[in-house]
Amino acid sequence: MGERISITTPDGNFDAYVARPAQSPAAAVVVIQEIFGVNQVMRDITDGLAGQGYLAICPDLFWRVEPGVDITDQSEAEWKKAFALMNAFGVDQGVKDIQATIDTIRQDPGCNGKVGAVGFCLGGQLAFLTATRTDADAAVAYYGVGIENRLGEAEGLSRPLMMHIAEEDKFVPKEAQAVIRQALDGKANVQIHTYPGRDHAFARPGGEHYDAADAQAAGERSLAFFQTHLG
Structure with a gap:
């Protein structure tokens, strides 16, 4: 279903997987990978967004460390x-590569100019930073790891942000969740959803902690959020 395109940066080019909707132009969504690269799970999410009417793109953000991780x-x-x-990955440079992805897909003839982002795990942190540092129109963060260490950027959060937090996330302990809520609760452009009893990656099909019902609930909330902010 998808295709590969090349994204240009001052440091070189990297690939992205693109899935196109049946009708265009359409709003675009950048799918921000987990720590497993642009694998089948990420490609399926990208294809699924295209099936919902979005121009979806999943960039290879590990390209500076090792291109083509799958x-x-x-x-x-x-x-x-x-x-x-993940340990070799540079988060700050990764956000710049996300901005390059946004710029590229926004100029695509199939894009109507609106661009959102959705990220998972490491990509959840990057989605938060996409909302604070880039010109994306909206961002969704699934069980973002390390966001509690980035909350100094919350003052610059001008884009709509939705967060999905797993209450029993072993990578985001309850203390970190409390810090995140303290910093972000009450912000008009932030929605936070917590999933009781769920562990990290509850929305990853085939994963150890996958929960179909809560994955569906989070997906429906995310789609409604994008429909509101991307049209």
Whole structure:
């Protein structure tokens, strides 16, 4: 269903997976990867957004470390590689690459000019930073790891942001969740949804903590949010 395009930066080019909707022009959504690269899960999410009428694009944000990463969460060796990639990844440069992705897809003939973003895990933190640092029109963060360390940027949060937090997330402990809520609750442009009993990556199909009902609930909330802010 998808295609590959190249995105140009001052440091070089990187690939992105693109899925196009049946009708265009349409609003675009940048899908921000987990620590497993642009794998089948990310491509399926991208395809699914296209099926909902969005021009969806998933950039290879690990390209500066290792281009073309496509691994799963199904083996210890893959987990070790994923964490090594995450540790080598530069978040600040990654946000700049997201802005380059936004610029590229916004200029695509199939885009109507509106661009949102949705990110998962590491991508959840990047989605938060997309809302504070880029000109994306809206962003959704699923179980973002490390956001509690980035809350100094909350003052610059001018874009609509939705967050999905797993109450039992082993990577985002309750203390971190409390800090996030203290900083962001009450902001008119922020919506936070907490999922009781859920662990990290509850919306990752095939994952250890996947929960179909809450994944569907979060997905429906995200789509409604995009419909509101992207049209």
